[in-house]
Amino acid sequence: SIPLGFFAGIGGASKKGILIKGSNYLEALNAVKYIIFDKTGTLTKGVFNVTSINPVDDMTKDQLLEYAAHAEAYSNHPIALSVCRAYGKNIDVQHIRDYQEIPGHGIQVTVDNRRILAGNAKLMKKEQISFKEPNVIGTVLYIAIDHVFSGYIVISDEVKEDSAKAIRTLKALGIKKTMLLTGDSKEVAAAVGSKLGLDEVYAELLPDQKVEKLEQLDGQKAAKEKLVFVGDGINDTPVLARADIGIAMGGLGSDAAIEAADIVLMTDEPSKIAIAIKMAKRTRNIVW
Numbered sequence: 001s002i003p004l005g006f007f008a009g010i011g012g013a014s015k016k017g018i019l020i021k022g023s024n025y026l027e028a029l030n031a032v033k034y035i036i037f038d039k040t041g042t043l044t045k046g047v048f049n050v051t052s053i054n055p056v057d058d059m060t061k062d063q064l065l066e067y068a069a070h071a072e073a074y075s076n077h078p079i080a081l082s083v084c085r086a087y088g089k090n091i092d093v094q095h096i097r098d099y100q101e102i103p104g105h106g107i108q109v110t111v112d113n114r115r116i117l118a119g120n121a122k123l124m125k126k127e128q129i130s131f132k133e134p135n136v137i138g139t140v141l142y143i144a145i146d147h148v149f150s151g152y153i154v155i156s157d158e159v160k161e162d163s164a165k166a167i168r169t170l171k172a173l174g175i176k177k178t179m180l181l182t183g184d185s186k187e188v189a190a191a192v193g194s195k196l197g198l199d200e201v202y203a204e205l206l207p208d209q210k211v212e213k214l215e216q217l218d219g220q221k222a223a224k225e226k227l228v229f230v231g232d233g234i235n236d237t238p239v240l241a242r243a244d245i246g247i248a249m250g251g252l253g254s255d256a257a258i259e260a261a262d263i264v265l266m267t268d269e270p271s272k273i274a275i276a277i278k279m280a281k282r283t284r285n286i287v288w
C-alpha cells in the first residue's frame with residue numbers, strides 16, 4: 001500500500017503546476033543526480049524570430065520566405081511556426097504536395113512542381129547540395145530549390161528567463177551534472193550552455209542519437225543514482241520515455257510528450273524541477 005504522505009506530496013505538487021504520475025516518481029526524485037535538458041522549447045522559449053533572409057542571385061527575400069513558409073506549412077516544429085509567422089499570409093495548401101518531415105534535418109516537399117528542401121546543414125549535406133555555412137549566431141534554415149542552393153534564413157530563439165535560476169537551484173540541491181542534448185548546431189548549443197552554466201553540451205544529435213547518448217550517460221552513473229530528461233516532446237519523446245524520470249513541458253509541449261512523461265510541468269518553467277525535488281525530500285521526511 002502507498003503511504004498517505006505520498007498523496008499529500010503529489011497533491012501539493014499539483015497545486016504548483018507539477019503533475020507527478022505516481023508516488024514512485026516522487027520517491028525517485030530524491031535520488032536524482034543527473035539532469036539532461038532538451039534545448040528548444042525546454043531551456044529556450046521555442047519561439048524563434050526571423051533575423052535575416054539571405055537569398056542567392058536574383059531571388060528576392062520575399063520569394064525565399066514564401067518558399068520556406070510553404071515548405072514548413074504542415075510542420076509543428078518551432079522553426080516552422082516562426083517562418084510561417086514571419087511570412088504572415090495565408091498559405092494555399094493546393095500548391096503543396098509530397099510533404100515529408102525528416103526528424104533532426106528538416107523538410108522535403110513539392111511546391112508548385114518545384115522540389116524544396118528546407119532544413120539544417122545536415123540536410124543539405126545528406127542531399128549533396130553545395131552551399132556555404134555562414135558565420136552567424138542563430139539557427140540557420142537552408143533552402144534548396146530543385147536541388148540548387150537558394151539561400152538561408154537565420155532565426156533565433158531566446159533562453160527562458162527562468163532557465164538560469166533553474167540550473168542554479170538544481171546545483172544548490174546537489175545535482176552532480178546538468179547537461180544539454182540538442183539537434184541544433186554546436187555554436188547555438190555552446191552559447192546556451194555557457195550562458196546557463198551547464199556542465200556538458202551535446203549537439204547535432206538526431207532523435208535516435210539522443211537516446212543513445214542518454215543510454216551512454218545512464219551507463220556511467222551508479223545504479224541508485226537517477227537520471228532525469230526534460231523535454232518538450234518535439235523530436236524527443238523516445239528520450240523522455242527512456243530516462244529514469246521523464247519530465248515534459250505541459251504548455252508548449254506535445255500531447256505525445258505529456259503521455260510519455262512521468263512528470264509534467266504545466267507552466268513550462270524548468271525551475272519547477274527544483275521545487276519538485278524539494279517537495280520529494282519533504283514528503284520522504286514525513287513518510288519515513
Ligand code: ADP
Nearest residue numbers: 039040075077104105106119120182183184235
Ligand atoms: P532540439 O534539440 O533543438 O529541440 P530538434 O531535434 O527538434 O532539436 O531539431 C534539430 C534540428 O533539426 C533543428 O535545429 C533544425 O535545424 C532541424 N529541423 C527539425 N525540424 C525542422 C523543421 N520542421 N524545419 C527546419 N528544420 C528542422
Ligand code: MG
Nearest residue numbers: 038040232234
Ligand atoms: Mg525540442
